[in-house]
Amino acid sequence: MIKTIRRIPVAHYSNLKARTGYSIRLDDKEIALFKVSNGRVYALENRSPHPKGGVLSEGLVSGEYVYCPVYDWKISLVDGKVQEPDNGQVRTYKIEIEKDVVFIVL
Template identity: 50%
Template sequence: MTTKQSGIYFPAGVVEEFLPRIGRVVEINDHQLAVFRASDGTIFAADNHTPHPKGGPLAEGIVSGHYLYDPLYDWKIDLTTGLVQAPDNGQVQMYPVKVENGQVWIEI
């Protein structure tokens, strides 16, 4: 049996620094992340790189519900799984997020 080794959680800022539905770039240990706060307050962290073959940033995308609309290619990405929705395909690396006492922590 194999088990996934947990990463370490790093502070990314306080909740109020993440505006609803708008992405923000956070750098942690040479990882450039796009962090989003959904309208319901859920916070998501993803690689700040679209899975589209031509590449580009994700942090400039717009969040609707728990979906992100890629700013360059209008791909719809499920922020709970990182999966690009049909008819397109691909996946974004997502990172676990927790909030404690108003502080946002991201696991790398």
């Protein structure tokens, strides 16, 4: 089976504020977009891996990490891994930026 790659425009790069999370919905997925201080953009599943959840787009961004707003878990925006002493992982999504358009690649 050949997997079809979808490249979906989700935001204008110039409209994204650094260190702020944005929630978007694609099909049945809720995704959090983050633009960090160095200008890079990351996308990950918009739910903390904690059993009771937490909306990551509402979390505090520091460097290339987001802190779950409910449980204060530190989660890498690069690979979605929860930092010790906690554990878990959220799904990350590939981002491409062309001109002023941010795309998520599914």
